[in-house]
Amino acid sequence: MSRLTLTKTAEILLSKDNILVLCHRYPDGDTIGSAFALCRALRKLGKKANVMCGDIFPSVYSYIYSDFEQLDMKESFIVAVDVADKSLLGILEKPYGGKVDLCIDHHGSNGFYAKDTYVDASSASTGEIIWSLLPKLGVEADKDIANAIYTAISTDTGCFKYSNTTAKTFRTAAKLVDIGADVAKINTLMFDTMSMGRLKLERAALDSMRFYCGGKIASIALTAQMFEESGASEGDLEGLSSLARKVEGVIVGVFVRDTGAGYKISVRTHQPANACEICKQFGGGGHNAAAGGFIKAHSIDEAVDMVINAAAKHIGEEYVG
Ligand SMILES: [Mn+2]
Structure with missing residues (x-):
C-alpha cells in the first residue's frame, strides 16, 4: 500500500513483463486512452502487454483500439489506470480487485487498493501522467500513442474547457500535435458528433x-x-x-x-x-x-x-x- 514517485513507477514497470492494463467500468476517453498508450509503450520496450476492461469499449473510440491485437499472454503484473477504487473495475473486480500491483491515477479520492499507487490529483487526466511517464520509461511516443493520450486529455478536460485544465495540459497537447495527433478528427468525434x-x-x-x-x-x-x-x-x-x-x-x-x-x-x-x-x-x-x-x-x-x-x-x- 505504498505511494510511489513517477520515477519509481517507471522503474517498477521496467522490471516487469506480461503486464495486464485494466480500465474502469463505463470506460471513458481517459481510461481507454491511458491504457492503450501505456500498453503500446510497454510493447515498444519489447514487453508483452494487454488491455482489459469489464465493459465493452464504446465504438466512438475504435480508432484507438481497432488495429490493436491482444497477445497470447499469461499476466504476471496487473496495472490499473484511472481506476480510483477497485469497485470501479466492474465485473473485473472479482478476478482482479485484490490483485492490482500498480495503480496510476489522478483522482484525489483514490482508495489505495493497489499494492503500489502513483496518484497525482493535480493532473487533469491520467493521460497526462502517462505522457510524463514515457520519457522515464525511455519510450518515444508515436502517432498511435499521441492519439490515445490526446483523447484522454481532451475528454477529461471537456476539450480544454474545465477548471482542471492547466498550462501543462496545453503544453502536453502541443507536443502531441507535434507528434501528429489527429486533433481535428478526434475533436469532431468526441465533441461535435451525436448519434x-x-x-x-x-x-x-x-x-x-x-x-x-x-x-x-x-x-x-x-x-x-x-x-x-x-x-x-x-x-x-x-x-x-x-x-x-x-x-x-x-x-x-x-x-x-x-x-x-x-x-x-x-x-x-x-x-x-x-x-x-x-x-x-x-x-x-x-x-x-x-x-x-x-x-x-x-x-x-x-x-x-x-x-x-x-x-x-x-x-x-x-x-x-
Ligand atoms: Mn480520468
Missing part, C-alpha cells in the same frame, strides 16, 4: 430537468425506460451529466440514472460547491468539480431527493423535498 440515440436521450434528459433552491441546483433523472426507448448505447451517456450545470445560475448539477442495478449519480459543480464532498456522503468520490457514486433507493425520485438534499445542505440552502 440519433444520443439526440433522443438528450431530449429526454432535458425534459426531466428540475430546479431547486432558487435555481442553484438542477437535476436530471434518467430512467431505464428513457434509456431503452432512446435506442442509445452506454457511450452515448458521456457528458450528459454536465448538462444541468450549463444552465445559468446552477452551481450543482445532479444526474441520476437508473442502471437497472441501482442508481448511478453524477454531480457536476461550479465553485464554491464541491462535487466530491457531496458524493462522499453516498460512498462515492471524484474531483472537486466532477464526482460520482452509487446509491441505494426505492425509486429514482427518492434517489434524486437524497442527492438534492445533500447538495442543498452542502451549499447552505434550505430544501424540503
Whole structure:
C-alpha cells in the first residue's frame, strides 16, 4: 500500500513483463486512452502487454483500439489506470480487485487498493501522467500513442474547457500535435458528433430537468425506460451529466440514472460547491468539480431527493423535498 514517485513507477514497470492494463467500468476517453498508450509503450520496450476492461469499449473510440491485437499472454503484473477504487473495475473486480500491483491515477479520492499507487490529483487526466511517464520509461511516443493520450486529455478536460485544465495540459497537447495527433478528427468525434440515440436521450434528459433552491441546483433523472426507448448505447451517456450545470445560475448539477442495478449519480459543480464532498456522503468520490457514486433507493425520485438534499445542505440552502 505504498505511494510511489513517477520515477519509481517507471522503474517498477521496467522490471516487469506480461503486464495486464485494466480500465474502469463505463470506460471513458481517459481510461481507454491511458491504457492503450501505456500498453503500446510497454510493447515498444519489447514487453508483452494487454488491455482489459469489464465493459465493452464504446465504438466512438475504435480508432484507438481497432488495429490493436491482444497477445497470447499469461499476466504476471496487473496495472490499473484511472481506476480510483477497485469497485470501479466492474465485473473485473472479482478476478482482479485484490490483485492490482500498480495503480496510476489522478483522482484525489483514490482508495489505495493497489499494492503500489502513483496518484497525482493535480493532473487533469491520467493521460497526462502517462505522457510524463514515457520519457522515464525511455519510450518515444508515436502517432498511435499521441492519439490515445490526446483523447484522454481532451475528454477529461471537456476539450480544454474545465477548471482542471492547466498550462501543462496545453503544453502536453502541443507536443502531441507535434507528434501528429489527429486533433481535428478526434475533436469532431468526441465533441461535435451525436448519434440519433444520443439526440433522443438528450431530449429526454432535458425534459426531466428540475430546479431547486432558487435555481442553484438542477437535476436530471434518467430512467431505464428513457434509456431503452432512446435506442442509445452506454457511450452515448458521456457528458450528459454536465448538462444541468450549463444552465445559468446552477452551481450543482445532479444526474441520476437508473442502471437497472441501482442508481448511478453524477454531480457536476461550479465553485464554491464541491462535487466530491457531496458524493462522499453516498460512498462515492471524484474531483472537486466532477464526482460520482452509487446509491441505494426505492425509486429514482427518492434517489434524486437524497442527492438534492445533500447538495442543498452542502451549499447552505434550505430544501424540503
Ligand atoms: Mn480520468
